[in-house]
Amino acid sequence: MNARETPATASRITMIDIARHAGVSKSTVSLVLQASPLVKAETRDKVNAAIEALGYVYNRGAANLRGSRSNIVGMVINDLANPFFAELAVGIERVFHAAGYIPFIANTIENAKRQSEVLRSMSEHDIAGLIICPARGTRPADIEALAQLGVPTVLAMRRLAGPKFSSVTPDNLRGARRATEHLIALGHRRIAFFGGYSDMIAQNDRCGGYQAALSAAGITFDRALVIEGPPNRDCGLNAIGHVLDMAEPPTAALCFNDVVAFGVLSGLERRGLAAGRDFALVGFDDVAEARHTNPPLTTVHVDTGALGERAAHQVLRMIHGDTRPEEFVSDVDLVVRASCGATSRRQP
Template sequence: MTTARKPRAHRQAVTVTDIAKGCGVSRATVSLVLRGSPLVHADTRARVEAELKRQRYVYNRAAANLRRRTSSSIALVINDLSNPFFAEFAAGVDEALGGEGYVTLLGSTGESPERQQAVLGSLVEHAPAGMILSPAEHSDGLALRRQVGAGVPVLVFNRELSGADWDFLALDNQRGARLATEHLLSLGHRRIAFFGGHADSSSCQQRRAGHAEAMRAAGLEADPDWLVECSPTRAEAAGRTGELFERAPGATAAVCYNDNVALGLMLGLGARGVRPGAEFALTGFDDITEAALSTPPLTTLAVQPRECGRHAAQLLLDRVREPDAPVKRVVAPVRLVVRGSSGAQVP
């Protein structure tokens, strides 16, 4: 004969009252410890923290936020976390937010508007105090505005969104590409292609415009066939190297959409027996850490991605503190860094 087992009772959640009783302090003192208040004596704090650990107390931050009508988190949504530029940018955001007592909730969309919708939906459920968004390609600003809602302050980074009146932090894309093209022109190149990026991306449009501007100023026309599209990844850039020379026969140099594309093109050139910097000149954009370590080192536009992340965090926190302030549009400066990939004499 078998005896039926009684169902196991569910363990009740540990409360602030349980912790207070366990270490002989008031509920208010436990709450102060949970909020990290400096008003609690170090010995008392240690006793409370030991009791929290002993009873395995789990802090319900969402409920605390509702009670205080505030949030201690900021959402950060990145379009391509595999790009070292955005990894550095995210690190800068997190450093700045952490210094102000906020926790960063990170989401990555992989350039997919559908994935972006799912990520935003999940993050909004956490009721963040604000959001930093680097939009996926083909994003609909009006749709994003409706999804996020009017109550969440948002800072858009790098790519413009029509229909969303949010603060915007941009890179000086057009000037950067113009500087890169002018540098190649100064070295005697006249057949200069623009390689990488997608034509419907605002950042790509601006960088193409800077390239065309410099070419026109030198009395040259930028042939539309010499604007070669590809995803801003090394693998695709390497794979599209043949297309570059098919569409731009006789090209001696290329302004690349970003460093990832430039590093991929160098791989593609090497596979074709063409020596970057010696037989073909090229430039990047971003100055990621690997740019200075490639062979040859990459001539590029330095934009200080970690500093951009800190700047983005500060702009968003300004908006959180002053929600009715005028919308801001800030352009981060860029600086040409000359190295061996352009074939220039580097001091």
């Protein structure tokens, strides 16, 4: 205890006092007291110095009582502007609501730094469990830190390299391969792939399925036809403009997701072209909007709501003590509509 403090005055010192003295937030002080690996060494030293200077005494027994798990579960979504993730969140919320848990949702807008801040905040509020759609650039260590704090965590839609985490994902490779095979069967040989980045496992899987289909058909893979970019409308708009200006442009494209495909539809329209007539287009996800575009979008159907429900059930199972990691991969279908120039139907 600091020589200037008596037991009575030390007991009145709070985490707020420590935070002010160290120039950090109260939540950061809480993480330091819990020995959380989420705190940088330099910050931890500042907080510990403030604790020493003020003579703060940490009542760990009381803290443990306060720290019993709440009925709040975290939902960290990387892009709520994408209707796919909004549909996923609805499925997650449906299960948690029925189980008596309160979802606390955050949108990281594909920003790993913002995601770290959100995860830190959620861990400080003693959430009962967490479902996270990892932002691009997420490090496995970020998720491991939560596991070390005892937070049941499930990855949704995007896997991470390294340690085994519980996860729910669609069969990205099979879906992309089936979509590309469909375009090949329609007679296309110059087929592009739009969207996503090569450092994303989901993009690797979908682009890998696309390449596997080309290889099986004896079509030489052309790296120039893979246009990387953020999985949004602007990417699709820019990608179609780029490839149509090539000396030998493609006649078809598979997109990383439906939102990229929506951008392609806009780009084609600006050039006086139409999907299904002048260019064959396929998306991935089958969000509700896909059936209402002009023309309706051919796409790989993912049962988004069911995946969200599966992720929530995984978290509940872990909350109740079954912590074995489970990697669930859902089946997908190809929904054929007008944008690819073929008759509408669903193919397994």
